[in-house]
């Protein structure tokens with residue numbers, strides 16, 4: 001899929017990885033809606049990006065992705081404003097082992113909601129033109145560690161859900177490619193949460209292990225993750241692939257044993 005002229009919706013797009021991919025999409029002449037709960041970051045980011053790429057290419061909608069009605073409304077407003085929808089990146093996520101029920105709502109339940117809403121606006125089963133969905137997981141799903149039990153569970157869930165939906169898209173002829181993306185450690189504000197008892201709860205005592213892993217495996221830049229996302233958007237042969245992005249191997253894909261019949 002060429003990106004110029006396409007319409008994208010990015011959750012959690014006001015900062016970090018999401019902001020990096022929003023900027024890359026705008027660089028490639030896409031129209032973008034940023035859906036984020038942080039009004040100040042969202043409006044600040046829009047002001048900066050409007051200066052760089054001109055007004056009329058970027059919309060910001062303040063929305064907590066856990067609010068299903070508000071998320072549905074954000075998708076509809078995007079189609080009303082830009083005419084259609086082609087790319088959805090379910091990126092919003094948190095690290096909060098203390099309020100782990102909230103974390104499941106953000107990191108997994110809202111990714112499921114975002115995927116189903118994306119299909120309503122893109123799938124041929126709804127008479128639409130097709131598109132691409134990227135659901136953001138993590139390398140935490142492959143290299144578990146003792147301090148993020150529920151975060152790890154949510155990221156495993158994103159992969160499992162995404163792979164099944166990619167199969168459903170083939171069988172149902174949705175015309176929509178659906179991928180999971182698993183970054184290693186990335187230099188964003190999220191990483192700071194590992195130091196905080198408010199986020200880590202009783203697991204904060206393991207923070208030195210986490211920092212050891214960061215030192216061992218390295219920390220990536222958000223722009224490199226955006227590069228991986230753009231490859232998933234533009235390469236039509238990747239439906240269902242699980243992309244991994246690490247310092248050691250760069251952009252690569254997880255290989256699964258073929259299912260025995």
Ligand SMILES: NC(=O)C1=CN([C@@H]2O[C@H](COP(=O)(O)OP(=O)(O)OC[C@H]3O[C@@H](n4cnc5c(N)ncnc54)[C@H](O)[C@@H]3O)[C@@H](O)[C@H]2O)C=CC1
Pocket residue numbers: 011012013014015016017018035036037038041063064065066091092093094106136137138139182183184185186187188189190191
């Ligand atoms: N930073 C890292 O090391 C890694 C991050 N990830 C994942 O990448 C995604 C993005 O993370 P980062 O950019 O690092 O985080 P970040 O904390 O820098 O940015 C997350 C954005 O999502 C927004 N957000 C959070 N909860 C929300 C909600 N309920 N509704 C709407 N917006 C909400 C925040 O306001 C923020 O703008 C997350 O899913 C995270 O789990 C995956 C692997 C590594």
Ligand SMILES: CC/C=C\C[C@H](O)/C=C/C=C\C=C\C=C\C(=O)[C@@H](O)C/C=C\CCC(=O)O
Pocket residue numbers: 095137138139140142143183184185186190191192193194217218244246247248249
């Ligand atoms: C407080 C921040 C919260 C979450 C950040 C992030 O989501 C957590 C990441 C957790 C683990 C990252 C692991 C990174 C691993 C690598 O970079 C690999 O090079 C390690 C080598 C092999 C992994 C096994 C495999 O590839 O299957």
